[in-house]
Amino acid sequence: MTSLTSNPQIYTTDKHTAIVEVENLVYAYPQQPPVLDHINLKLNVGDRVALMGATGSGKSTLLENLMGLKQPQSGKIKINGVTLTPKTLPHIRKQIGFSFQDANDQLFMPTILEDITFGPRNYGISPIVAKDKAEQLLAEFGLEQYAHRSAHELSGGQRRLAALASILALEPTILVLDEPTTGLDPLWRKQLAQILLQLSVQVILIASHDLHWLGKVTERGLVLTGGKINIDSNLTTLLQDNMTLEKLGLPVDW
Numbered sequence: 392m393t394s395l396t397s398n399p400q401i402y403t404t405d406k407h408t409a410i411v412e413v414e415n416l417v418y419a420y421p422q423q424p425p426v427l428d429h430i431n432l433k434l435n436v437g438d439r440v441a442l443m444g445a446t447g448s449g450k451s452t453l454l455e456n457l458m459g460l461k462q463p464q465s466g467k468i469k470i471n472g473v474t475l476t477p478k479t480l481p482h483i484r485k486q487i488g489f490s491f492q493d494a495n496d497q498l499f500m501p502t503i504l505e506d507i508t509f510g511p512r513n514y515g516i517s518p519i520v521a522k523d524k525a526e527q528l529l530a531e532f533g534l535e536q537y538a539h540r541s542a543h544e545l546s547g548g549q550r551r552l553a554a555l556a557s558i559l560a561l562e563p564t565i566l567v568l569d570e571p572t573t574g575l576d577p578l579w580r581k582q583l584a585q586i587l588l589q590l591s592v593q594v595i596l597i598a599s600h601d602l603h604w605l606g607k608v609t610e611r612g613l614v615l616t617g618g619k620i621n622i623d624s625n626l627t628t629l630l631q632d633n634m635t636l637e638k639l640g641l642p643v644d645w
């Protein structure tokens with residue numbers, strides 16, 4: 392498959408330049424103990440990172456904090472050296488493509504073609520260029536014949552692909568995906584992996600418990616348990632350590 396989504400930018404920055412920095416992040420839902428309990432994390436240029444952890448461990452909460460969708464009680468998030476604040480949020484959002492765990496949160500226009508052109512149009516891209524790009528993405532995600540349908544006429548997996556297309560239309564430099572394989576059949580899990588591997592972005596961070604798939608798309612594995620990142624290691628090595636994964640609530644092959 393040829394990629395139509397590759398970002399043409401080439402990143403020559405030092406490999407150890409931190410793109411995403413999280414310092415002592417604490418987040419608690421009202422009247423509950425912290426879900427994120429002093430999280431420290433650095434994602435560098437070129438990192439392809441899996442964020443794993445049992446259901447309810449706080450993966451989505453962490454990603455939503457990174458996107459400024461939730462405000463931590465304490466701690467700091469920096470994106471490309473800029474601290475996330477209400478003032479810097481619009482600038483930071485432009486750099487990050489984020490797909491929600493629930494694709495329905497992402498698709499709100501009358502047709503999916505409009506969903507995919509919405510972001511670029513908002514950023515001042517001309518209607519013709521935005522439509523061309525959207526059509527390329529629809530083709531890449533096998534959705535051409537659904538261009539003029541509304542998202543609620545699509546299957547769950549197709550909605551997921553449409554949501555991903557709408558994110559890639561903005562050519563983000565940082566990609567943050569929450570459970571991107573939900574609802575996808577093996578063929579589309581494979582195709583999505585190929586699309587993601589061909590992208591030229593600074594950082595990819597993917598929350599998922601689809602361990603086998605993560606092993607094909609990412610290289611660094613983080614495991615969130617008890618509000619902390621307890622494991623940060625080479626993913627291939629981690630995926631061979633069944634005992635550790637089992638202990639962390641991530642039994643392999645289940």
Ligand SMILES: Nc1ncnc2c1ncn2[C@@H]1O[C@H](COP(=O)(O)OP(=O)(O)O)[C@@H](O)[C@H]1O
Binds near residue numbers: 445
């Ligand atoms: N809106 C909310 N209000 C209160 N608690 C929540 C809310 N959303 C999530 N939680 C709780 O926070 C914890 C982490 O949730 P979440 O980040 O969605 O986990 P994960 O994505 O790892 O499955 C869970 O215990 C969940 O019940």
Ligand SMILES: [Mg+2]
Binds near residue numbers: 452
């Ligand atoms: Mg989640």
